[in-house]
Amino acid sequence: MIRRWTVVVDRDDLTETEVLHDELPESSDLSDCEVLLRVSHVGLTANNVTYGVIGDVIGYWNFFPAGGPCQGVIPLWGFADVVDSTVDALPAGTRVYGYLPMASHLVVRAKLTSAGFVDTSDHRAELPAVYNSYLVTDRDPAYDERLEDLQVLYRPLFLTSFLLADRLVDNDFHGARTVVISSASSKTAFGTAHCLKDKGVRLVGLTSPRNVEFTKSLGLYDTVLPYGASVDVEPSVYLDFSGSADVRSALHDRLGSGLVKDVSIGLTHQAAAQDARSEFFFAPDQLRKRTTDWGSDGLAQRFGEAWRGFTAQAGDRVAVVRHSGPEELVDVWQAVLAGKANPNTADVISF
Numbered sequence: 240m241i242r243r244w245t246v247v248v249d250r251d252d253l254t255e256t257e258v259l260h261d262e263l264p265e266s267s268d269l270s271d272c273e274v275l276l277r278v279s280h281v282g283l284t285a286n287n288v289t290y291g292v293i294g295d296v297i298g299y300w301n302f303f304p305a306g307g308p309c310q311g312v313i314p315l316w317g318f319a320d321v322v323d324s325t326v327d328a329l330p331a332g333t334r335v336y337g338y339l340p341m342a343s344h345l346v347v348r349a350k351l352t353s354a355g356f357v358d359t360s361d362h363r364a365e366l367p368a369v370y371n372s373y374l375v376t377d378r379d380p381a382y383d384e385r386l387e388d389l390q391v392l393y394r395p396l397f398l399t400s401f402l403l404a405d406r407l408v409d410n411d412f413h414g415a416r417t418v419v420i421s422s423a424s425s426k427t428a429f430g431t432a433h434c435l436k437d438k439g440v441r442l443v444g445l446t447s448p449r450n451v452e453f454t455k456s457l458g459l460y461d462t463v464l465p466y467g468a469s470v471d472v473e474p475s476v477y478l479d480f481s482g483s484a485d486v487r488s489a490l491h492d493r494l495g496s497g498l499v500k501d502v503s504i505g506l507t508h509q510a511a512a513q514d515a516r517s518e519f520f521f522a523p524d525q526l527r528k529r530t531t532d533w534g535s536d537g538l539a540q541r542f543g544e545a546w547r548g549f550t551a552q553a554g555d556r557v558a559v560v561r562h563s564g565p566e567e568l569v570d571v572w573q574a575v576l577a578g579k580a581n582p583n584t585a586d587v588i589s590f
């Protein structure tokens with residue numbers, strides 16, 4: 240019997256964690272199309288906290304059901320290896336990248352695709368397709384073994400950065416020539432700034448006082464201001480990664496009709512408040528549009544180019560700190576949840 244561990248959190252109090260242990264089925268117990276994955280390593284950033292904060296709204300708790308009715312498993316992005324399989328095309332030793340639980344193992348029901356497979360388990364059927372797809376590394380043209388850490392940390396975030404920046408360019412910045420970005424120290428925000436640099440707009444980063452120096456050091460923003468400081472009054476687009484009602488209201492008060500677009504992308508401040516003045520950025524819409532405009536290959540080629548440009552610099556911007564096992568995973572979770580993680584380091588956890 241293989242022993243599995245799973246970290247569950249209390250859905251109503253994300254600081255409450257528990258490590259569960261159970262036994263996995265023997266290989267003879269795997270049903271047709273089922274594959275047993277051993278999680279290798281994952282990244283953990285504020286994005287994963289957001290999955291917990293809005294777990295009920297988007298259905299994030301349904302990806303990896305475990306624990307009691309008030310508990311849930313936070314999804315993470317990372318690599319895993321097939322350790323047992325009923326699918327010939329996915330033999331033991333196959334390495335995959337995708338959406339993984341805070342757990343040592345995962346059983347998926349694999350339906351093969353050209354890039355890997357989709358998990359067709361019943362409990363995932365209603366969930367967004369992008370989260371159910373797994374890439375087999377030796378079929379992924381963007382895969383580079385030396386960049387695995389950067390991939391687990393940045394790839395899901397940078398796709399959003401790329402599509403968000405592209406949508407602004409596609410709309411000629413709605414007539415604005417300044418883009419104001421909150422939680423400017425976050426990876427998704429500075430990935431967006433990376434994509435917008437040299438596109439003819441002024442980039443203003445808003446951040447916590449303690450993160451001003453780091454955010455300046457990125458060299459991506461023309462101006463970095465602490466929350467509460469006044470921005471220049473000029474036609475601007477606001478990209479909100481913080482979800483802070485105070486920051487939003489201060490900007491609307493200061494810029495008035497000069498705030499030509501207010502786009503909501505993140506919730507680093509962990510308050511899920513809706514505001515009619517802001518529109519939610521839904522990355523799959525822009526993904527669909529560009530797939531139509533450029534074709535899948537054209538999109539993959541453009542994203543690949545942007546990704547290579549970003550990863551060439553990302554390693555110098557943020558140092559990777561490695562951790563291992565469920566106890567250290569819980570420690571990292573608590574630090575990221577409490578906003579204690581330092582933006583100049585990023586956490587990768589081996590399971």
Ligand SMILES: NC(=O)c1ccc[n+]([C@@H]2O[C@H](COP(=O)([O-])OP(=O)(O)OC[C@H]3O[C@@H](n4cnc5c(N)ncnc54)[C@H](OP(=O)(O)O)[C@@H]3O)[C@@H](O)[C@H]2O)c1
Pocket residue numbers: 283284285286287289290395396399421422423424425426427428445446447450480481504505506507508509520522575576577578579581582
């Ligand atoms: N809509 C989408 O498709 C999509 C995709 C990817 C990411 N996102 C969102 O973008 C946001 C950033 O994610 P990320 O993974 O890039 O973040 P990250 O790199 O881990 O961001 C860290 C930064 O977030 C702020 N922060 C973190 N924890 C906080 C806390 N407890 N209280 C207050 N501020 C806190 C701080 O920035 P400051 O001091 O600069 O505020 C901190 O430096 C998340 O909300 C994520 O869900 C959305």
